[in-house]
Amino acid sequence: MTLFGKIITEIGVHATAEKWFNLFATQLHQVQNLTDRVHGTRLHQGEDWHHNDSIKHWTYVIDGKVTRCHESIESVDEEKKRITYKIFGEDIEPSFKVFKVIFEAIDKENDGGIVKWTIEYERLGEEVDPPFGYLEYLHKCTRDIDVHLLKA
Template structure:
């Protein structure tokens, strides 16, 4: 069995791809107020939430358990409305050698958008399950956030 993998979920949302990308590219600190799956986040290192050198500390719920990690932005592609996040430290490093979450917002022709989340990971051993709980977390969070973006 391979220790590296990639899992993907695509979620149809009502808000536009532009609204979604703007939230994650320029207002990431607000996400904690839009879903109950995130207990809190703070800037751990750096002065700007959206600079590649900045590190954020997140507390959230995965598989019913409060979990913590650090996150930094690895890359942003404004044209493709894609952001790659490196997830590391704390609870992540006990199970994964590498972990990335890739956000992409794609406009639909008939309005709304598709939010595509890709998780790329490398497990520390075969006894570590693939991070399916993270897909559930991202799916629920995306649904919660979409409701707030529609009101904005």
């Protein structure tokens, strides 16, 4: 059994790709106010939420369990509206050697867009399940945030 994996989901949204990318690229700190799945977040290290050297601390619920981790931005591709986040520390490191979440906002021809989430991971052992609980979490957060972005 391989310890490496990739999970991809695409979610149709009503807000434009530009609104989605703007939120994640310039207002990430607002996410905790837009969905009840995120219990809190704070800047752990650095002075700017959107700088690659900054580290944020997140508290959220996965599979009914409060989960804590650190996150930093690994890369931003403005042309493709893609941001890669490295997730580590606290509740991640006991199970995963590598854990990345890639956000991508894609325009649809008509109205709205598609939010594509990719989770790349390496488990520390075969006894660790793939992080499928994150799919439900990302779907619910995406739905909550989309409602907000339509009002903005």
